[in-house]
Amino acid sequence: MTTVLILLLLALGAYLVAVIETWTITGRFQLAAPLFAGIALLGRESIVPRKPDRIFFEVAPVLLLISAILAAAVVPLTPDLIITDLATGALFINAALVYVLVALLMAGWGPDGAYAMIGGWRFLGQLIAYAMLIVMPITAVVMRAESLLTTQIVVSQAGVWNIVYQPLGFVLFFIAAMALAFLPPFDLPTAKGELAGGVEAEYTGVRLAVFRLGRLALIITLAAATVIFYLGGWQGPWLPPWAWSAIKILVVTATMLLIGRFMPRIREADLLAWCWIFGIPLALLNIFLVGVLVLVLP
Amino acid sequence: MSAQTFFIGFFGLAAVWFGIVVFRTFSMVRSALALLFSQTALGAMFLSMQAEFLGVLQIMMMATEMSIMAIFMVMFMMDPGGLGEMDMTHQKRLSLSAGIVSFVAAVAVAVFVDWGPVAHTAPDAAQQTVDLGLELLGRSMLIFETAGVTILTAMIAATAVAIQPATWRSKHEH
């Protein structure tokens, strides 16, 4: 029952992300546009390029969707609304989201196209940049909660939300989450206008629809992860828990999408250099500061 | 047969099958990703053996490792796409017999040794994670620290070996 409800909510969330994305790009608020776009994609011919690696080509969009759904399985929306409260939940989110990389590599290699392949390998470089910035801030969050349970992490923020307790970690995680969801300005693997769609370039019809759905689900999952790690999850005054979760997740999603609207695309080399020269030392400093705070504060 | 036995057998079979695929496919990216799925199946097997932390860690670490392996395969192999169906093996008979002999020997040990009483219950996952953490920073701290320092050494050594020498650069970039 909970599983079905969460999957429905995930689908609804993905739909809303599509609406918000159109809004941030065009400035128009069209509630029905993603529906028509989806129907149009389903009706379109699904072309297979010449000499593809057929297995990778077919599996990649599905794997992207599955990894987003698996990550969503350990995200609690209210104290009870969670598919499975794994004892290693905070680690499991990472484990599921690494398969986004595998899916994009497959999507890049599979269709035997130059732009797609450049996009796929670019994302591997991007992973080298963002991976540590996902793991290290989560380490600091887990240190405060003294548990890997995602529900326990939310409960630990009852007094002070983590965004106040460890703002440095929040900024790093937020940037890394945007890079993981390949949102602009980190949309190196798809890079519209430069790679002609990159990993998406060779996909059409139903497969493209699944790919886009996977990406939307990924964005909403990452927004939800940001909320439970840093914004106190379901906690908040007056409103019921589910309402707080929904509001926070949508606000974080809109922020992620809006930031990309006003930033130029970052070069691969710059991203790697900045992440390793500034990002990782800052993440280590964050762990150290949180360690001191955990020991000093009661 | 319990569900645990079924899943251990199933994921074990999947791991071995993907392991064989690694050396039977001509496409290098397929080969690397087959290794990845072999390791992922192992991670799932750890999960079905109730080692939750290790299973999730295995699934997470191997995805990154094997994807990086894929790009090195494409860089260094002569025929990364595998369309030429090049034979990249040597001393086939020797290696096949070595593989079979070691497999048979290990299975014989597994079958004929008396392993003593088998534990039927394991601590629950949360308790395991706590125990492992205390073990790593308690009794086994020296070993764990050694592993960390060794990884740092390996990183520095690998970078030092792989970095582009100045003489090479002046020869190739005019």
Place this chain on the structure above:
Amino acid sequence: MSIDLLLALITGAALFGVGIYGALSQTNLVMIMMGVELMLAGAMVNLVAFWRYLHPDNPAGQMFVLIVMTVMAIEMAVGFGVAIARFRAKGSVEMEEAVELKG
């Protein structure tokens, strides 16, 4: 003796055998490293199985698995470092061509 333990040990043995076959038969350094990874994976299965079925109360068994994972990562890092250096010097990482290593 439990069937679960036996299954896990046989899986470990099979992975080890496949790994040995790969490490001996492949001519390319990267493929040889894949064989070594499979052998280490076989060892890892055995460690987890021994921890689960013989000493579930002793977390040191799990720690060994972490050490094997570390060894895998180190092997990858150093192996690829050597591969890059060799490729830059000789233009290939085919082991048949590395005759100068023969004493």
